[in-house]
Amino acid sequence: METSTITTTTNPIDSKVQKKSKFKFFFRKLSKSWTGMLGFGIIIILIVLSLFGQWIAPFDPMDAPLRDRLLPPLTDGHILGTDQLGRDILSRLIAGTKVSMIIGLATALLAGVVGTIIGVTAGYFRGWVDVVLMRIVDVQLSFPFILLVLVVSAVLGAGLTNIIISLAVGGWVIFARVIRSEVLAIREKEFITAAIATGVPKLEILVRHILPNIFTPIIILVSLQMGTYIIAEASVSFLGFGVQPPTPAWGNMLNEGKDYIFGSWWLITFPGLAIVLTTLGVNLFGDWLRDTLDPELKGE
Amino acid sequence: MTLLEVKNLKKYYEISQGLFKPKVVVKAVDNVSFSIKKGETFALVGESGCGKSTTGKTLLRLTGTTSGEILYKGKDLLALSAEKMRSLRAEMQMVFQDPYASLNPKMTIKQILMEPLRVHNKFQPEERLEKILKILEIVGLSKEHLDRHPNEFSGGQRQRIGIARAVILNPDFIVADEPVSALDVSVQSQVINLMLELQKEFGLTYLFISHDLSVVEHMTDRVAVMYLGKIVELVDTEELFANPKHPYTQALISAVPASHPKEVKERIVLKGDVPNPANPPSGCTFHTRCPFAMDICKSVVPALTEIESGHITSCHLYTNNKEEK
Numbered sequence: 355m356e357t358s359t360i361t362t363t364t365n366p367i368d369s370k371v372q373k374k375s376k377f378k379f380f381f382r383k384l385s386k387s388w389t390g391m392l393g394f395g396i397i398i399i400l401i402v403l404s405l406f407g408q409w410i411a412p413f414d415p416m417d418a419p420l421r422d423r424l425l426p427p428l429t430d431g432h433i434l435g436t437d438q439l440g441r442d443i444l445s446r447l448i449a450g451t452k453v454s455m456i457i458g459l460a461t462a463l464l465a466g467v468v469g470t471i472i473g474v475t476a477g478y479f480r481g482w483v484d485v486v487l488m489r490i491v492d493v494q495l496s497f498p499f500i501l502l503v504l505v506v507s508a509v510l511g512a513g514l515t516n517i518i519i520s521l522a523v524g525g526w527v528i529f530a531r532v533i534r535s536e537v538l539a540i541r542e543k544e545f546i547t548a549a550i551a552t553g554v555p556k557l558e559i560l561v562r563h564i565l566p567n568i569f570t571p572i573i574i575l576v577s578l579q580m581g582t583y584i585i586a587e588a589s590v591s592f593l594g595f596g597v598q599p600p601t602p603a604w605g606n607m608l609n610e611g612k613d614y615i616f617g618s619w620w621l622i623t624f625p626g627l628a629i630v631l632t633t634l635g636v637n638l639f640g641d642w643l644r645d646t647l648d649p650e651l652k653g654e
Numbered sequence: 655m656t657l658l659e660v661k662n663l664k665k666y667y668e669i670s671q672g673l674f675k676p677k678v679v680v681k682a683v684d685n686v687s688f689s690i691k692k693g694e695t696f697a698l699v700g701e702s703g704c705g706k707s708t709t710g711k712t713l714l715r716l717t718g719t720t721s722g723e724i725l726y727k728g729k730d731l732l733a734l735s736a737e738k739m740r741s742l743r744a745e746m747q748m749v750f751q752d753p754y755a756s757l758n759p760k761m762t763i764k765q766i767l768m769e770p771l772r773v774h775n776k777f778q779p780e781e782r783l784e785k786i787l788k789i790l791e792i793v794g795l796s797k798e799h800l801d802r803h804p805n806e807f808s809g810g811q812r813q814r815i816g817i818a819r820a821v822i823l824n825p826d827f828i829v830a831d832e833p834v835s836a837l838d839v840s841v842q843s844q845v846i847n848l849m850l851e852l853q854k855e856f857g858l859t860y861l862f863i864s865h866d867l868s869v870v871e872h873m874t875d876r877v878a879v880m881y882l883g884k885i886v887e888l889v890d891t892e893e894l895f896a897n898p899k900h901p902y903t904q905a906l907i908s909a910v911p912a913s914h915p916k917e918v919k920e921r922i923v924l925k926g927d928v929p930n931p932a933n934p935p936s937g938c939t940f941h942t943r944c945p946f947a948m949d950i951c952k953s954v955v956p957a958l959t960e961i962e963s964g965h966i967t968s969c970h971l972y973t974n975n976k977e978e979k
Binding site: 543 | 714741750752760770819
């Protein structure tokens with residue numbers, strides 16, 4: 355009886371059911387970990403803020419009525435107060451969310467793609483290609499990350515695209531290293547030998563057998579590195595090389611606020627908190643993702 | 655008719671022990687020669703680490719070879735270009751020991767079985783699914799399993815999938831590397847019987863690598879016994895179990911559990927362990943553990959000699975050197 359009901363189920367319905375249960379599976383897993391939930395919640399809030407920020411923000415982040423300068427929090431509708439030019443800090447933070455998210459995501463994607471390509475090439479083809487690429491990685495890893503980003507962004511000049519490029523130039527090595535070691539582990543697996551024995555061409559083994567099996571570490575690494583890039587962007591902007599004022603970014607808000615740190619603490623506190631919370635959220639979610647996905651995707 | 659002939663096959667591994675120490679050479683496969691007839695099941699037997707799996711892998715060029723010749727239907731496999739070898743793989747397949755490691759966990763059964771057909775461009779794309787369904791039915795799985803992943807199956811079912819993958823291209827020759835040793839005893843017999851059925855149906859030739867002598871006795875035609883990278887005895891299966899010549903073979907066979915509780919078996923227990931393959935004993939490599947060791951065994955390597963028709967062994971007990979005892 356049972357088998358007959360299974361066979362009569364048509365395919366599209368079947369796959370729909372499966373998709374739904376995958377979502378359910380994700381949320382069921384997530385609900386078991388409060389840190390994962392917290393991280394996921396923060397990320398959702400950040401995404402909403404960066405997508406719909408301009409309608410949520412109570413004031414125009416660029417509007418600077420000088421008579422309202424340095425208002426403390428909770429005065430005249432300025433929930434987090436105003437800065438030295440009278441701009442609403444909450445509105446500027448919300449506008450800065452977009453910048454941070456774009457930079458974090460774009461850098462992680464760019465560095466991830468470049469680093470993955472290089473790591474896979476080194477790990478799969480081995481030989482002199484591997485030696486050359488990994489020595490380059492070694493050399494770059496011996497430089498402090500933030501210093502390298504500063505140098506590159508000083509050369510390229512300020513601007514959103516340039517800061518993304520310089521962060522990616524500094525960040526691809528991590529991806530290359532981690533992905534290479536993943537590939538090294540996978541290529542020794544017996545199913546790769548089986549694919550060779552079947553007669554699958556070398557490049558196809560890479561695409562069909564190795565890449566799908568390193569997808570999980572890539573995703574985990576992207577989510578964890580995003581936090582690093584958001585902090586790095588803030589540091590670079592703080593030092594004046596990154597996103598230029600008056601465009602609101604958390605880093606340059608810190609920079610401008612530091613001169614008023616004794617008189618008006620709110621200028622520097624709230625951007626700092628935003629950076630901390632964002633990084634915390636991204637990292638909590640990334641950690642949860644790693645813990646859930648890493649042990650061989652058992653439940654799936 | 656000979657399907658595959660192996661001549662003086664050698665596979666040495668060099669192990670570097672540090673910058674200033676000389677490299678150590680491990681002779682995993684040392685001068686192995688045998689031939690496999692079309693349609694038979696040829697067994698390679700030995701303890702773990704004796705080089706039987708390495709031999710199987712070199713035959714399919716899954717690992718490099720130090721020297722020697724592998725003639726498949728008269729063609730020297732080692733001389734073929736990578737691309738020619740790749741297309742020849744449609745004729746020679748492999749079943750792996752560990753069904754948990756040999757199937758890609760990210761692929762569905764359909765993708766796993768489609769792959770060989772696709773890369774060798776067999777059948778029209780529309781016919782391929784039909785072929786897959788047919789082969790699934792032969793190995794005892796069904797249509798509902800198509801979209802599942804390997805981790806949803808038991809060990810025995812996975813090994814059936816592995817076997818299905820190997821036979822779907824209608825190969826002539828299959829290397830089965832301990833195909834049942836990772837399975838429960840109850841499932842072992844099912845898989846073995848499946849392999850025997852497939853052999854009958856498709857006229858397959860097997861190289862069956864195993865350490866399980868009762869399985870070997872049940873399903874193979876001829877046996878080569880390996881010890882430390884060398885073949886020490888090669889003979890028909892029946893003859894081997896009835897009349898083992900080499901002391902090592904005798905010890906192995908005496909270790910097979912008795913099939914009847916009242917049957918009394920004389921048990922030959924070997925002393926010591928398998929010597930370190932990086933530093934094998936001089937002369938006959940078995941002399942350190944052999945109950946019949948003579949002086950000559952320590953210095954002279956015994957040659958493989960045909961002591962009775964079709965019965966080859968390498969032991970000084972059966973050569974003219976015997977008198978020196």
